[in-house]
Amino acid sequence: MKNRKNVLQKIALLLVGALTCGMLTGCGSAKLPTFAGGEAVDSTLYVDKVEGIDDSFIRGVDISSYLSVIESGATFKDWNGKELSQEGFFKLLAESGVNWVRIRVWNDPYDKKGNSYGGGHNDLETAIEIGKLATKAGMQVLIDFHYSDFWADPSKQKSPKKWAHYTWEDKKTGMDTFTRESVTALLDAGVNVGMIQVGNETVSGMAGETSWERVTELMNIGCKAIREVAAEKGKEIKIAVHFTNPDNKNFTDYAKIMDQYEVDYDVFASSYYSFWHGTLENLTAKLTEIANTYGKEVMVAETSYAYTDDDGDGWSNSVHSSLNTISASYDFSLQGQVNATRDVFQAVADVGEAGIGVFYWEPAWIPVEYWNPDAANADAVLASNQEKWETYGSGWASSFAKTFDPNDAGKYYGGSSWDNQAMFDFEGNPMESLNVFKYIYTGTTAPLTVTGVRDVSLESGIGEPVKMPETVPAVMLNSKTKEVPVTWDMDAVKEAEAGKGGEYQIKGVADVDGTSYDVICNLTILKVNFVQNPGLEDKNMNMWNIEGEGIDRETDNNKHSGEYSLKFWSESAVKYNVWQDVSGLDAGTYELGAFLQGGDAGANAKFQLYIKVNDQEYVADTGVTSWLQWDEPHITDIEVPEGATVIVGVRAEAAAKAWGAWDDFYLYKMEK
Numbered sequence: 001m002k003n004r005k006n007v008l009q010k011i012a013l014l015l016v017g018a019l020t021c022g023m024l025t026g027c028g029s030a031k032l033p034t035f036a037g038g039e040a041v042d043s044t045l046y047v048d049k050v051e052g053i054d055d056s057f058i059r060g061v062d063i064s065s066y067l068s069v070i071e072s073g074a075t076f077k078d079w080n081g082k083e084l085s086q087e088g089f090f091k092l093l094a095e096s097g098v099n100w101v102r103i104r105v106w107n108d109p110y111d112k113k114g115n116s117y118g119g120g121h122n123d124l125e126t127a128i129e130i131g132k133l134a135t136k137a138g139m140q141v142l143i144d145f146h147y148s149d150f151w152a153d154p155s156k157q158k159s160p161k162k163w164a165h166y167t168w169e170d171k172k173t174g175m176d177t178f179t180r181e182s183v184t185a186l187l188d189a190g191v192n193v194g195m196i197q198v199g200n201e202t203v204s205g206m207a208g209e210t211s212w213e214r215v216t217e218l219m220n221i222g223c224k225a226i227r228e229v230a231a232e233k234g235k236e237i238k239i240a241v242h243f244t245n246p247d248n249k250n251f252t253d254y255a256k257i258m259d260q261y262e263v264d265y266d267v268f269a270s271s272y273y274s275f276w277h278g279t280l281e282n283l284t285a286k287l288t289e290i291a292n293t294y295g296k297e298v299m300v301a302e303t304s305y306a307y308t309d310d311d312g313d314g315w316s317n318s319v320h321s322s323l324n325t326i327s328a329s330y331d332f333s334l335q336g337q338v339n340a341t342r343d344v345f346q347a348v349a350d351v352g353e354a355g356i357g358v359f360y361w362e363p364a365w366i367p368v369e370y371w372n373p374d375a376a377n378a379d380a381v382l383a384s385n386q387e388k389w390e391t392y393g394s395g396w397a398s399s400f401a402k403t404f405d406p407n408d409a410g411k412y413y414g415g416s417s418w419d420n421q422a423m424f425d426f427e428g429n430p431m432e433s434l435n436v437f438k439y440i441y442t443g444t445t446a447p448l449t450v451t452g453v454r455d456v457s458l459e460s461g462i463g464e465p466v467k468m469p470e471t472v473p474a475v476m477l478n479s480k481t482k483e484v485p486v487t488w489d490m491d492a493v494k495e496a497e498a499g500k501g502g503e504y505q506i507k508g509v510a511d512v513d514g515t516s517y518d519v520i521c522n523l524t525i526l527k528v529n530f531v532q533n534p535g536l537e538d539k540n541m542n543m544w545n546i547e548g549e550g551i552d553r554e555t556d557n558n559k560h561s562g563e564y565s566l567k568f569w570s571e572s573a574v575k576y577n578v579w580q581d582v583s584g585l586d587a588g589t590y591e592l593g594a595f596l597q598g599g600d601a602g603a604n605a606k607f608q609l610y611i612k613v614n615d616q617e618y619v620a621d622t623g624v625t626s627w628l629q630w631d632e633p634h635i636t637d638i639e640v641p642e643g644a645t646v647i648v649g650v651r652a653e654a655a656a657k658a659w660g661a662w663d664d665f666y667l668y669k670m671e672k
Contacts, residue, residue, distance in 0.1 A: 029192065030091070030138040032099055035441035042445050045338050045432050046477035049443035052349040058299060058357020059345075059437040060100035060142065061093065065120035065365045065394065065416070067129060072368040072388040076428040089364075090137035092430060097437025101134035102142040102301070102359045103127045104200065107160040107178060108149045109393075110400075116393030117150050117401035118413065124182050131191030140194035142240070142359070143186060144301075145179065145222070147207040150397075150404050152200045154244055159208025161404065168214070175207065175218050179225040187233045195238040197301070198222040201271060203243050203254065216261035223264040239264070242301050244271035246286040247278025255290040267356065268294070269301035272347075274340050275319055275326045276557075280347040291354035298354055300347075302361040304421040305340035306332045307433060312426035313367030314382035315395065315415030325557045325628065330479045331451075337423070337433045339479040345440050363423035363434065365416045368394055370426040389415050450474045453484065453510045453517040459524045462501045466493050472519050474512050486510040486519060493523075500671050501527035530582050530590075530667040531648060536564040545649075548576025560595040560630055560663035568598070568652070569659040579649025582667060587642040589670045593634040594650065598624035598660015605654035609633040611667075612647040613640055624660045636670065 036055045066089075070076070076084045078092060093101075105127045109117040120126065131141045146152035149160045163174045179198075186193050198219045199206045206215045223239050230237040241263065243254045255268055268290050272283050287298040309320050309332050321332055330336035341360060348355040368388045371381045389395030395415040402410025419426065423434040454473045460466045468488045473481035488508040496504040506521040532543040536553045546552070550570030559565040568574060592611045601607075601624050609620045620633035640646060650662055 029135050030094065032094055032138040033097075033438075035097060035438045038442040040443045040445050041439065043432060043435065043439065044446060045335055045436075045439075045444060046446040046448055047338055047342055047436060047439040047444045048346075048478055050342060050346045050349055050440040052352070053345070053440070055099075057345075057349070058100050058359070059097050059440070060102055060357060060359035061098050061363050061437075062102035062104070062144070062302065062359055062361045063093075063130065063364045064102070064104045064122050064126075064144075065362060067126055068116075068120045068392050068394040069364065069366060069368065072392040072394040074366055074368050074394075074428055076364065076366075076424060077430070079430060081429065086133055087136060090133045090139070093434075094137045094139060096430070096434045097439070097441075098139065099437075100140050100142060100194070100357070100359065101130065102144055103130050103134075104144040104146060105182065106146055106149050108162060111403050115400035116398055117404060117409065118389060118393040118395050118398035119151060119401075121393035124185060128186060128189045128191060131186060131193070132189060135190060135192040140192050141186075142195040142197065142301075143183075143193055144197040144200055144242075145182070146200045147175070147178075147198075147218070147222075150401055150409065152202075152206070154201050154203045156405070156408070157199075157202065157205040157208065157210075158405070163207065171207070171209075172218065172221055175221045176225050179222045180229055183226055183229040183237075184233075187229065187235055193235070193237055195240055195267065196226050197240045197242050197269065198226075198265065200242055201244045202241065203245075212257050212261065216257065216263050219258075219263050219265075220261075227264070238266040238297075240267035240269045240299075240301070241265045242269040242271070244302075245277050246270055246272060246283050247276075251286050252289055252293075255294050255296070259294050265296070267297045267299055269299050271302040272300045272344060273303060274305065274329055274344070280343055283344075284347045284350045287348065287355065288351045291351055296354070297356045298348070298351055299356050300344055300358045303341065303344045303358060304361045304363070304418070305330060305337045306420045307334050307337040307422075307431065308332055308420050310420060310426075311373075312370055312419040313385055313415045314371040314373075314378075315385075315417060317420045318417040319421060323628075331475075332420075334431055334433045335451075335477055336479065337421075338436045338439075339477075341433070341436050342440055343479075360423070362418050362421070365418045366422050366424050366428055367416065367419050367426050368392075385415055389413075446477065448477055450476055450482075450512050450515075453512065453519045454481070455520040455522060457522045457524070459526055460497075461526050462528065464497075466497050466523065466525075468493060468506070468508075468521065472508070472510050474510065474517070484510050484512050488521065496523055496525055499525065501525045501668070527666075527668040530585060530669075531665040532580060532582075534665040535560075535562045535663060536566055537562045543580045544578060545580065546576070546578050548574075548578075550574065551576045551578065554661075558597070558628075558661040560597075560661075562663075565661040565663040566650075567659075567661040569657070571656060573656050574601075574652060574654040574658040577649060577651040578662075579647050582646040582648055585640050585644065585646055586669070587644075588640060590638040590640055590667055591634065591636045591670050592618070592620075592638060592648055592665075592667050593632055594665045595630045595632050595663050596622055596624060596650075596660065597626075597628055597630045598658065599626050600655065601658040601660075602655030605652070605658065607633075607650070607652045607654070609635065609650050610648070611635060611638055613638065613644050624658075 330340045397409035397413040471483035472486045474484045504523040508519045510517045551568035554567040622633035
């Protein structure tokens with residue numbers, strides 16, 4: 001465990017060592033191998049060559065957690081299973097095609113007693129240690145200043161403790177001092193800094209500031225300090241600003257804001273995770289627009305993909321295939337991981353000369369010790385891992401982080417949620433996907449075979465003839481698809497057409513170049529839903545009446561299906577009523593339902609789904625528990641006479657800062 005009181009002393013010792021060997025530009029650094037122009041290589045994985053890149057194209061990895069993971073006792077091996085030294089680890093990265101390393105830097109990631117907040121305890125000292133190792137291996141380094149004491153991301157941009165009570169003038173001075181001293185220390189230690197990020201995913205602010213006027217002023221102070229230190233040291237350093245989610249319709253506005261406030265930067269960087277951030281075509285289009293409009297270079301500062309659904313350390317993964325927030329365009333496999341990574345490289349290369357590269361996020365954040373839930377010692381391994389996450393800061397957060405981040409890390413501290421997206425297995429062995437950083441130059445000789453056929457889905461109205469698809473998608477090794485002919489069980493189709501509304505599985509056989517594959521069509525015979533705009537997908541909300549503050553149609557990760565939901569949150573006590581009139585119902589018996597998720601509602605919260613039929617009201621009480629834990633309030637046997645006045649809706653009363661979303665309302669006529 002580190003103690004912040006020793007940081008300056010340790011940095012001083014590092015500087016002495018650097019000056020002793022004259023390391024201002026990297027003492028004894030290796031020369032990186034070149035890969036451009038090579039022939040296709042043998043591999044068990046299929047990789048398409050990326051077009052439009054040369055050896056200068058950035059093939060980076062963010063390995064900020066590396067030191068804390070090995071301090072915890074984990075080991076990394078070479079291709080023959082031999083344990084690697086720290087220098088050997090970086091040499092392996094270079095031989096696999098990596099030419100840049102990205103390292104996050106927090107101002108003071110420790111509590112008052114010197115206990116690490118976790119997440120790799122990424123202070124300046126740690127950055128210098130990792131940076132020197134990368135430099136010696138011949139790599140350039142991107143320093144990622146968060147300007148916070150812990151994680152800065154789209155949902156939180158908290159001021160460092162030391163700056164929390166500063167005046168605005170003091171904070172500006174603090175920004176200059178921290179940046180200037182940090183960059184000086186890195187360069188004096190011999191770290192080959194080639195680029196510096198001023199902020200991390202700064203879509204909602206930076207260093208506790210939320211107005212663009214102040215955020216950009218801080219950015220410019222940081223940029224000025226970097227320019228001046230670099231000039232003093234005779235070093236060329238590019239400056240990057242970093243945002244996230246190009247699928248956001250307002251994404252290019254960030255570049256417009258940077259231009260409006262004349263932020264002095266060189267590279268516009270985006271996070272792009274294919275399971276969260278839309279299509280690659282959109283990524284290329286947005287980065288191209290920014291490059292052409294503002295004359296900036298562009299890159300992806302973070303990407304990754306899962307190679308397995310398994311959990312290797314006993315702390316649940318951020319990404320797994322069962323999450324309905326995940327849009328998995330690729331299989332969770334080594335081949336899928338390679339495909340996802342290679343395609344991001346191509347998407348950035350497709351921007352043209354302004355597209356300069358891609359960084360893979362945390363490919364070495366493996367378990368401290370492999371946890372097998374079925375093993376006899378599973379409980380003991382988990383307990384050991386928990387102790388090491390606390391002691392060495394090798395989990396995403398330790399319990400000590402609660403003093404800085406009580407609402408997130410303070411409640412949910414634990415291990416690595418990223419171990420299933422690493423490029424080393426759970427026991428530290430390199431996997432073939434690590435070589436994607438060089439395979440993108442040559443491609444591989446593995447044959448492009450079909451791996452299987454995707455099941456398909458189809459909806460049809462009740463009582464309507466069902467038109468089954470004539471083809472289904474066959475998936476190839478590179479995750480691309482081609483349509484192939486299919487034959488369906490038409491007797492099962494006729495039974496579905498004659499049946500009631502509901503779900504049916506229709507079996508079929510697809511032909512792929514003479515090989516037969518079983519395939520399923522998940523056929524939904526839709527009942528008539530009498531709720532208008534039931535999933536909030538139509539931007540026309542005239543049919544919905546909304547009373548109350550802090551509730552509206554929004555698009556984010558709170559939806560049950562589709563892209564939109566009826567989301568609520570309020571600084572003050574939550575109270576709302578949302579309803580619509582439903583006219584023209586035939587006499588009969590009906591059922592009403594919806595989906596609700598959320599949290600922090602308070603002990604006395606009340607959430608209700610209701611329907612009024614003339615003067616009679618039917619109510620289903622419901623509630624919220626946690627994010628994406630959907631409850632389905634449901635009312636049956638609703639008697640509706642001919643010509644009745646019908647109102648359906650939801651209402652709630654909850655504590656201040658209660659949050660959540662409603663989605664997928666339905667009102668069906670019940671079958672007799």
